[in-house]
Amino acid sequence: MNNTEIARLFRNVAAAYSIKDERKFRFQIIAYQKAADTVSNLTTEIGDFYKNNTLDTLPGIGVTIRSHLEELFKTGKVIHFEWALKDIPKAVFPLLDIPSFGPKKAYKLVKEFKLKNPDTVIGDLEKIAKAGKIAKLEGFGAKSQSDILRAIAEFRLGKGKTTRMTLPYAAEVADRVVSYLKQSEYVVEAEPLGSLRRKVSTVGDIDIAVATNNPKEVISHFTAYPHKERVIEKGEATSSILVSGGKQIDLMTQPPNAFGSLLQHFTGSKNHNVHLREYALKKGLSLSEYGIKKLSDKKLKIQKYDSEEKFYKAIGLSWIPPEIREDTGEIELAAVNKLPKLVELSDIKGDLHIHSSFSIEPSHDLGRNTISEMLVKAGNLGYEYLGFSEHNPSISKHTPTQIYNLIKKRNEDIEHILSNNKSVRILKLLETDILPNGDLAIDNKILELLDGAIVSIHSVFNMNSVDMTKRVIKGLSHKKAKILAHPTGRMLNERAGYELDWSKIFEFCKRNNKALEINSWPGRLDLPDVIVRLTVNAGVKMVINTDSHMSEQMDLMKYGVEVARRGWATKDDILNTLSYNEFSDWLKS
């Protein structure tokens, strides 16, 4: 079973517990939901954790769930799960994917109308609702019946829980709503929060916080948003709408003097907030978006905070950058004021993965702008150096001699340009394919023309982890091969990427002075943040590159820096924060 299936199994077990006895199984439900979240967020198959005997390193997986997983991988089933799911009709579970359906509602409807077939249950329920039978049920009414019909219709259209947005897209949607909100005179401040503020690689829905002394007016203004499809809910302090394209926008408000606690609350993550509140409880403090209550104060008066810094300080913590608020150790370190100083965009001194339009007759796509145009942009960004890494010339269409001459010609062009442009230094690189057998696409004699090579996988992605790891390590073995570009090959929302044995890759890179790339392209963000964290811990260096094919794409560097920050990388972990001389020494190392 793969991660998706196992996460679903855990969620179904949690739902079954909810239906059986929500109070009795309260903490088991939370535990299984948390385990499901852990599994669905993994970038490695959980079967590999089982094989490596490292299941106990995963948060939310303790002795019991671990033994259930071991039973699952050994025998293909788990007796305890079969017992837990035995009394629950299978038709309940597909309904749980529909927004507004929880275990209780799904179970009641399935039971009441004796729905048996999980494959047709959604359509069956729709017919029943259309026939007006749900409104007659106790606890339901005409409104809930029509809400069910709409929920099913929207679910079919893929609204609500659609594919997640890339960061620039989400930022654009959020910016439009924020600038609309700011048209209201009652909006003092408006900020996008949630996963967008934490810079998660993809964003599900858009969360916006508003500081106002008149929440009612602000919410009326919000629900009148011209691009809204419908209002999902509208209360006194919060509201949600669905906008065209099926994306959900959640709004929360607080008065300006309590905006700090709202920023904290609505930025999340959920796991960070839960841990933070448990931590504060032990100090006798109860936290919410309203502020902080001292439990020793019998009247439970709320202390308000206008800034996040003051809010964290009141709990005895240093301010935590949003990118690392994932409950992976940040609270413990903030308590002793030992958070790392994360790398910043202004630390970056160069970009090493640039495709110019120089006619190198490459194996893959060519850049759109000339070497000179790219250099102008680099100057505008304040860079000290730029690395040109066009794809290697196609090996099926050229002889080695032709390739040699093409690279030589590019080098001469660069030298010529350099004689007229002294402000930005240039590194002569090449993005070189690692062939399926691990050889590089160009030979040693040609590699010697370069300051260094960026190597990467562009074909035959479907190799297993063992073979792919051997392929990559062999590709990196040449002296000139210094950087592994987009190391997992993933494309967000498109393909998962191949698997590598990271401990072997790290060991090789560390011993041989090789670096892994963080590719800033918003559809890649590769390395993924969790692997950046492993890389940092392994003491292996990284380079943040844009992989630009046009000069304006060099602005995408910020996305790579955000990934690095989510992986707890400091300036020391990132090689292109070095000066030109230091970086060029590393290339020769």
Added chain:
DNA sequence: GCCGTTTTCGGCCCGACTGTTTTCAGTCG
């Protein structure tokens, strides 16, 4: 069922909103 510079036992975040109710259950974040 998980977890640990107060604990290997005894804790487990905190609130909003809706529909169907007349005080609350269910869902969501």
